[in-house]
Amino acid sequence: MTAAVVAVVTAGLLWLLLAWSGEPNAPVRIDAVKTAFGIGAGIGGVFALWLATRHQRTLELQLAETTRMAGVTERDLEERRVTELYTKAVEQLGNDKAPVRFGGLYALERLGQDNPKQRQTIVNVLCAYLRMPFQGPAAGLRGSAAPEKVDYDESEIQVRLAAQELLKTHLSHGEPGYWPGMSVDLQRATLVDFRLSGCTLEAADFSRARFVGAVHIRGTTFARQAGFFGSVFTAPANFDRTAFEEGAFFSYARFGGDVRFTRTRSGGQFLFSHTVFEAEADFEGGRHEEIDLSEAEFGATTPGAVPATDGV
Known part of the structure; x- marks a missing residue:
């Protein structure tokens, strides 16, 4: 619509310009009008092409922004999921039941396998668990007879x-x-x-x-x-x-x-x-x-x- 308006306005201006240019011959004026409309149509076409290009560029920018936002949202969701899994696993390590603590260990391991950036953090957690106070046995367990009296938490x-x-x-x-x-x-x-x-x-x-x-x-x-x-x-x-x-x-x-x-x-x-x-x-x-x-x-x-x- 805008391109058509531009074409008409341009043709009208050219026609007026030629009409009042002092030309006495009517056929000449008709040819001038035709020329004016042709020029106006060409200008309108150029303007329409510019609008189409601008519209396409706008759509591309909108698509790129939408894609970027979708990527950010997906990363945020993944990070939130990893955080939730990590938090749950650490909470399991603090449970007073050994089977639950086992579950926490292997949940952390799976998290590390799937998320390489989390591996050092998971190793730190395992080390922190082993640094917790513990009254261990007086001797090792492998290749030795079971002690008569267990003075530590076997589980x-x-x-x-x-x-x-x-x-x-x-x-x-x-x-x-x-x-x-x-x-x-x-x-x-x-x-x-x-x-x-x-x-x-x-x-x-x-x-x-x-x-x-x-x-x-x-x-x-x-x-x-x-x-x-x-x-x-x-x-x-x-x-x-x-x-x-x-x-x-x-x-x-x-x-x-x-x-x-x-x-x-x-x-x-x-x-x-x-x-x-x-x-x-x-x-x-x-x-x-x-x-x-x-x-x-x-x-x-x-x-x-x-x-x-x-x-x-």
Whole structure:
């Protein structure tokens, strides 16, 4: 409609212009009118094309905005769903019934499998659970006879063993469920029959942790400096072939059973100052940039107890 009006107005103006231009010949005026209307129609067509282009552009912008808003809404809904699942799982971990706590553990695991951005948060929650105060057994559970008197919560220890196993599953490099780039904070945790062999961790802190039962951390890689300051190992511990890329702190730790650091390597400070080895300690085949065993106490003959420093 607007284009037609423009065409008519333009033609009318041209006609008036030609009509009053002093031309006496009527046929000439008729030709002028025809020309004017032709020019007006052309201008109207151009204007109509411009309007159509503008309308199309407006529709495209509206569609893009609608798509963007739909994407934002979908993300908001997904984030809300993840938050609700996470909150429910954490609440389950605080339940006084062990089966419900088991459910919370595996709900968190499923959430991490489906949402990689949530994995470190979920690892943090598992570590926080293991750091909760717990009166563990006096000895490990695997390969030992059942104690005559149970002085700990049997159901709780099973939940904790499951949490430890989930950590191992998702820290095991090369396995289908591996979560790369994870860090663990298990300071002051009570860990029972702890296994972390074949794992790769970004960072790890076990300072003042209590390891009950045998410890297996063989062939593991710690990408950053690992902390075992003041940790207590009540049974044999095996660190064979473990790599401490930026070194480790075992200062003031206590090893109640045999400990093997055979074929380990460290790229930074490997500190055992004031560490107590109550049984045999074996460092044979290790390669360390800098090792410190100053004022360490050895309670048994230890082959390779004081290894030479080999630049890595």
